[in-house]
Amino acid sequence: MKKNENKESSRLNRMKHFRFLHYILYGFLAALLFFLLFFHIRPETLDLDLFSVSDQTIYSPSTVEDEQATENRKREAVDEVKDQYVMRKDFSDNQVDLVASIFSSIAEVKAERDEKSKNEGSPPDDKTLIDSVKKQLTKDVNDALSDDIILSLLNTSNEELENVKDYVITTVNSIMGNEISIEEIEEAKNSVNKELKNYSIPSELQNAAVTVGRYAIIPNHVYDPKGTEQKRQDAADNVQPVQIKQGQILVEENQLIDREVYRKLQLAGLLDGSDLYRPVTGLLLLIGLFIAVMAYYFQKQDKPITEKNKSLLLYSLIFVITILLMEVISLFQQMDYRNTAYLVPVAMGGVLIKLLLDEKIAILSSIIFAICGSIMFNDEVTGVFNFVAGIYLLISSISGVLFLGKHNARAKILQTGLYVSIINILVMSALLFIQNTTQPGWEIGTNAVMCIFSGVASSVLAIGLTPFFETGFGLLSTIRLIELSNPNHPLLRKILTETPGTYHHSVMVANLSEAACEAVGANGLLARVGAYYHDIGKTKRPQYFIENQMNIDNPHDKLSPQLSKNIIISHAVDGANMLRNHKMPKELVDIAEQHHGTSLLKFFFYKAKEKGDRITEEEFRYPGPKPQSKEAAIISIADSVEAAVRSMHNPNPDRIEKLVRAIISDKLQDNQFSECDLTFKELNNIAKTLCETLQGIFHSRIEYPESVKQKVKQA
Incomplete structure (x- = not known):
């Protein structure tokens, strides 16, 4: 028996002096974490056919955007936007100028007629005068004004012509100051007659003034293509992306998988598990961060290489035992046991690391245990991370580290386990209240029992494992010193x-x-x-x-x-x-x-x-x-x-x-x-x-x- 012990001791000593042992241990820890966590983050692939009946309720494992549904909502929002119209104030100015140019043309021909009459003694005939006016006006104006109207304006005095011009311009400007759509144009034209009745216009010029005024009135509330496009763009931009939320039910048990359900299952990645690039990359980055923290702590220690190797080897054993214990308990969750995370004696790892190594690395390890636990205890509803389990494991482990005092006798470790049990129950209750969920009384009682077991088991396992580590690594812990002082x-x-x-x-x-x-x-x-x-x-x-x-x-x-x-x-x-x-x-x-x-x-x-x-x-x-x-x-x-x-x-x-x-x-x-x-x-x-x-x-x-x-x- 002693020969075997001596052989084991000599092997351990050789390992402690091995120069590259820390690289091997870091690689082993990284590989173990990847192997254990990969199966918890790997996208689930379901063997489902279109128009088949689902034999289970399926939840979305993560939050993804449903681009097709988002585009449909944007299209609906755009369709609901009506055409935009704008009132063109410049139209009023243009039409006032048009009226003024009509009267100016008549006034100009009228002046030429009077000049010829004075010089030649015989004025041009009416036909010639009307043609002279039409030459200065556009075809549209000529079509709107009859010869009689032009002639009546030519035959009036200059003073009356100027007055009629002012009355018509005022009326047109007043009416065009309001919005006039195509549907309202006839009503606006009819209002010209009513407006002009307010002025003292000679009866022979009344028809001419109304005709010119009606012609000048045009729609000024016109379609705005740029405004319409901007409104539609704003409506599309205001549509929130349609998301399939993590934990959202995609299909219920015994429900028919139609095309829409099938599309959502495919979108959530449940029908095609080939896209592993992102989860694997994220997991490797996370594990790399864990290993970097460990390496930084152990490498900065001012110790010989043999002591560093011994500390890292001891830490690796405690770390592996704790992680494997978490993984074994997480397997019960796959057997439809709920809240098995409350059962994990995670405080054991923190307590052992503090007892045999240091408090700082114990707290850092508690954080790592909590993150790994949140991945191990995930489910269809929580997705990749179970934050409830992570928070519980973090507080449980850190409380074990903090409650453990300097003079750590076995009784003190047991006392720490009881304190951890109380903290576990408080954390479990707090998380339950925060989630605003109701559970049956028997389930809450079961969770409380698991919390108590977690704390007590942590202290019992710490006490039980400590002598093995002390003997195997030749450690002199506080407990060992207290025993030797008896x-x-x-x-x-x-x-x-x-x-x-x-x-x-x-x-x-x-x-x-x-x-x-x-x-x-x-x-x-x-x-x-x-x-x-x-x-x-x-x-x-x-x-x-x-x-x-x-x-x-x-x-x-x-x-x-x-x-x-x-x-x-x-x-x-x-x-x-x-x-x-x-x-x-x-x-x-x-x-x-x-x-x-x-x-x-x-x-x-x-x-x-x-x-x-x-x-x-x-x-x-x-x-x-x-x-x-x-x-x-x-x-x-x-x-x-x-x-x-x-x-x-x-x-x-x-x-x-x-x-x-x-x-x-x-x-x-x-x-x-x-x-x-x-x-x-x-x-x-x-x-x-x-x-x-x-x-x-x-x-x-x-x-x-x-x-x-x-x-x-x-x-």
Whole structure:
């Protein structure tokens, strides 16, 4: 069994070091998403014949424009537009000018006649005069005016002719000032006689004036081709496109599929599924966006390639499990089960990603899960996207991420699941009210049960899967740290029972380390648990360490400095080996191995020097390595500080601060922090935090009077 585990572990390690693993994982995720989502966005093709009877109610999968119906409506709108007419005001001016030109022509011939009569003594005859007038007028005017009318105007005086001219022009202008259609022309002409009766026109000229006036009246309300065309164009433009709405019933069950229904089915793409270019292109763009977000997050992490690969591999497994779980549940929807989206424990994915990776990518993944879910849980009515399911899944997953706190014990995860269940019910109710739909009471109750199941199942699955991921990837999650900090853990009980002094010292170091780590943004919980186990190696030879020498002589007094040095130094190596043998997380092993770094064992070094032994500093230094992380470095400081302050007589704030800074300065000068990323500013914050914590522990106590002390002793 162990051989198989070792093989699996070695395979995983090889995968983590594979340089192009992230490209393979991104490609795999993209291919999986495309495979799962394509079948949900692929246009449905129905095998239906014209004039057959539909065996099901068919809905439109998307919104499309019915161009033929739109054109029919535009044609109807154009046909309803009547011909447009316009009143031509210039016609009135033209006809007034016409009347004026008639009278001018008569006046001109009349003047020529009078001139000839004066010069020659005999005027021209009437026929000649009438012909002279007709020569100056158009054929239409000559046809309208008889010879008698022309002659009557020629025979009148100039003054009367001018008066009749003014009367006729005024009448024509007045009548032509109103709209006169073809149908109204006769009525308008008849009104000339009525108008002219208002003037004092000699009776012999009355007929001539009426005739000229009637002739001058023409229709001025005429057909407007441009206006008519514009009106028809406006009517066509105002017609809204006829659309077949998404979810609209195209044909009901047992309904005959006539030509119109068949045309709509064809228009909706239900009879021809060959047009896959658009949905496939859209799906590829969407998946590409998802992968780009993932790649941006993991590539910007300041980690070695092996750590990035491990994180991406872990993320991919959680992502795949969540997506496949959603897909499996979505299959029930095809079996006529409604609202199965409420059953999806989507919060599991967000919770696991936050527990094992990071909150930011957990929220981003929640958005991706929601979009994928809205596609997976679509139906004939909702079309390609089921926005109700998408909103529900989004809020459910994000609420799981947000409700999960920092110290995520299993009880906290279960509590988060209950909170998610409540949120799920509230979201389901809100969406139901917003849609303004009514459902039977039993259906609402069923939905509520599914919402509760979703939240509880999310927490149960997260708790159940977490140990597998932690073991497989060697992760040290918050839950694992909390479990390791339990005093009932076998190794902690071993420290407590076999080395009680070391246990007390470890607890003090844990308090100091946690406070200092939180002051500089390091993992305080990791530091606390690491401090609990950092001196586990002392359980091998407990009596050789001063905190465990209760009522016994110091055995080092009988040993050589070299042998004492070997015993003391070996506790770091022994502790790391013990932790490895118990399959403890690598981070705790590193802390046990690194908490003394390569520091010098000064007491025994100087003791050996005093004895005159020929030694070097390297012989009395810990083997290391130096602290590689902030947590290990802070524990090394807290370890030295706690031991030093505990040995002080009457510690006070000034002496404590002086000692703390001296220890940090000594380690700094000894290059013990050269392999971790602590800054001088962080070291200063660590010193301040340690001083504040130590002052709280070693605070000054009240000096009791001698009489009180005596009573206390007697008691």
